[in-house]
Amino acid sequence: MPTINPLPQTISSGLDYPLAYTAAGQGQGVLLIHGSLCDYRYWRWQIPALSQQFQVLAPSLRGCWPTTFSDDNPAYNIAQHAQDLIAFLRQQSPGQPVHIVGHSRGAHVALEAACTAPELTRSLTLADPGFPIKGEPAQPSFQRDVVQKIKAGDIEDAMRDFVDAVNGAGTWHQMVGWFKTMVKDNAYTLLSQIHEAALEFDLTRAERLNCPVLLLGGANSPARYGQRLDILESIFADVERTTIPLASHGMNLANPKAFNERLMRFFGERG
Template identity: 55%
Template sequence: MPPPIPDHPHHLLPLPNGDLHYLQEGDGDDTVLLIHGSLCDYRYWRWQMPALAERYRVLAPSLRGCWPINHPHPQPGYRIDAHARDLVHLAQALDIRQGLHVIGHSRGAQVALSFATQAPDLCRSLTLADPGFRFDDEPESRPFYTHAVEQLQAGDIDGALEDFIDTVNGADTWRKMVAWFKDMTRDNAATLLSQILEANTPVTQRDAAALACPLLLVGGANSPAKYGARQDRLQQLHPQAQRVRIALAAHGMNLANPRAFNRAILDFIDSVRIPAAR
């Protein structure tokens, strides 16, 4: 299979009950793990991989159940904790003993936090970009993409994607999106049929408070308020956490303003790795 992003070799890691597809670039002493969110796959990081790989080794997996895997949904194994276990397997298979700088966006932020909880020794730093999870002391709520799932089940794929994307990123976003992004979300549209089954999976306050690695919270300046509220609460638990707002961007901040997003990530990793190198 040719790589979807030029000059980014495609790799395959066999796992129990499936395979993990990932991209890898760079050969720095430190390793960065990029975890995409809903409706995405490793193609989502097309503007991050070359920039981060100038200094670091970069891994970008497609979470199991996402493109290029093409199995029907819903899938019982499409879960936050299962995704995190897959990524622990990846780190162990690649013998990354010194740990990773883990970056998760949106749903991927909850996967990233689960990774840090499952394998704290493998997480050297944690970046959560617009996390949207609920905490365990908050009531369950109707998933915002319930209507999108209904549209998807009725066969209206583009209508479902427009509903989802415009909700998280602002009205009329879908219409303005570039062709490659639309193709990626179409390839992953069926994952919503699995995702809605775990939509209210909470993060426990205990797990969030127990994070011991350096933490960066990233938000889009124009993102919906709920994402900022998650960051506010995480910062209450971790007052020492760094925080950055990406100007001229909403939820898809790494695509809308990749230069600012990449700079924030690089500055953070540089700041937390220098003491360890002395």
């Protein structure tokens, strides 16, 4: 089992919120941004591997465990999370840009942060981005039904429905205990997140980025993620794309060896 700090550090300077994070290693900075229903624990297979060559920073976004919002909170939103991380980087890595990695909803936060503060961005990695893009085929919404189950106290079924919807049918049943615990710990963040279900990203902002971009997709991810990567691949000037084999949406957990090796090669080449 990888060794990560079970009691994260906290930072409040420059923020109005005690941001919890774990840090390891030395060298160029790498910021890992988790997605929905997760926190810094999501990167348990990345922190030990990447920290052998880089300084890895893995925060829990505002409202996520260990200081989880338990109700519908307007401070839980993409723009706020991006601003939090910008302030975090300015304190943790002053004057030094970092490699920013975002998974799923975290890819939306990563892209927002990179566009808002490009001077902090050495490179940008987007893994199965979870945000809708204008022009994409409409996708049926499942989040409203999930939220109703949460409000009714049916957390287990709600988490099963959400995880299966973003990864594929039957995924929740296959998940290990620590992952299910993490997801349940963050279940009530969906009460806030539902308000951004149709929040699109303005791609004209992304077109102006001049940092290297790596797009990652799981070989078995639902088709909508691949369609989104197709669109993103066409707009960036300096872009690479890789499919992680033997993995679905949670590719960094399903095939951490391939995921980590691809990141380290990209960081090394673009450092």
